[in-house]
Amino acid sequence: MTPAATSAGGAEPREDIAPVRAGEELDWSALEAHLRAGVEGLSGEFSVLQFPRGSANLTYCVSFGDRRLVVRRPPFGKIAPGAHDMGREYRVLARLHERYDRAPRALLYCADESVIGAPFLVSEYRDGVVVWDSVPASMAHLNAAGFRIGLAVIDGLADLHAVDPESCGLADLGRPDGYLGRQVHGWSSRWDAVAAHAPSRETARIVEEVGRRIRAEIPRSQRAGIVHNDYKVDNCQFAPGDPDRVKSVFDWDMATTGDVLVDLGTLLNYWPDRTVEPDSDAAFIAVPGMHGLDLPSRAEVVERYAANSDLDLTRISWYEAFGCWKTVVILQQLYARFVRGETTDPRMGMRGALVEPLARRALGLLAG
CATH class of the missing domain: 3.90.1200.10 (Aminoglycoside phosphotransferase (APH), C-terminal lobe)
Structure with a gap:
């Protein structure tokens, strides 16, 4: 894993990105292989950090060289019916960005729980504070x-x-x-x-x-x-x-x-x-x-x-x-x-x- 970086130009510290919290590691090899196969244009060294300040869904900043992606999956353990719906989030973000540019664009949805233990989505990474x-x-x-x-x-x-x-x-x-x-x-x-x-x-x-x-x-x-x-x-x-x-x-x-x-x-x-x-x-x-x-x-x-x-x-x-x-x-x-x-x-x-x-x-x- 690489340490938390600074944002473009160094104007703002990336205090919202940190090393992955103990107990919230995933099968990184399986995730890397799935992303390389499903998202176009990925190359370079694979590394992962985490957005640690959320309290429910697990959200990771995944890098392939200089390109960053966001990976989100539900929390571990028992999930309330209808909660943490990654398929729903993917559907919204795959379409809403066309009319509401504040919505990040979704790139991939995986319903196969064998990859990292739960359904997950991948979206574009946006720099900011x-x-x-x-x-x-x-x-x-x-x-x-x-x-x-x-x-x-x-x-x-x-x-x-x-x-x-x-x-x-x-x-x-x-x-x-x-x-x-x-x-x-x-x-x-x-x-x-x-x-x-x-x-x-x-x-x-x-x-x-x-x-x-x-x-x-x-x-x-x-x-x-x-x-x-x-x-x-x-x-x-x-x-x-x-x-x-x-x-x-x-x-x-x-x-x-x-x-x-x-x-x-x-x-x-x-x-x-x-x-x-x-x-x-x-x-x-x-x-x-x-x-x-x-x-x-x-x-x-x-x-x-x-x-x-x-x-x-x-x-x-x-x-x-x-x-x-x-x-x-x-x-x-x-x-x-x-x-x-x-x-x-x-x-x-x-x-x-x-x-x-x-x-x-x-x-x-x-x-x-």
Whole structure:
């Protein structure tokens, strides 16, 4: 394996690429042979690094000489039905890039689990920076860089929702009719599958109360479009030095067609709000430290999105609560994998502590 490199020109460190984490090695010989046979133009020495900051799918940076590719496969262990769908992600990325240039182009899909133990996809590698807990060095000197990053993320979502699924061959990606009802039912089932590993009975009770309220208050969907289903700041990539436009959007394995406001609710759920006390339940975000970015407030997120959409946003609190509840379930899934010994990543062992406070936050949103 080669050490993590620097990006073109050395302007930004590749801190998001690292040696492969212990226990997450694959059959590299089999992978190399499959890629050389399936992707045109590969030559040079084969090497692998990992994108270590994701917490579910395993994502690797595979190099053949100077050419880089991205390889993604599901996590090890038991997988929830419909989750980590590499075939779906391939289908989306093989077509969406024609109408939405922030979507990396897919190059190959392998359904043969004998190669590396699970289905996987290969996509183009894009150079750039992902915003985690600080403004990237290449933007730090710019005026209001964090605020501009936030506006660019919102605009990237609005632009996605403006894409006509039929225009890029994705009209049949999902079933928009009854979408919200099926989503709520599906996430209820995912919780049921891991509820036995809840950190406490009280935690389970609160999560189940959130689910009951979510099911009882489903709003009427207004318009269907392409739904990313995990759109957030750290799934967006920027060109170094440019905070005003998202260059790439990652993690499309849950994409579908349906009620696009689900994406806005998800984004709000993950969004740090400088108008909220950092230690309050309402302040939960996925990446600690993001409060220092000085992003737009959640109210400004809604305002910016509304300026680029004709949708009625009066029920957006339900969508944010739904996004919050989904995050609860995802955290519990990750914690359950740790409890069952299916991952060696110590971060997963800490996910359980977040389940109850986040469920309480969802109840607060539903209470208005």
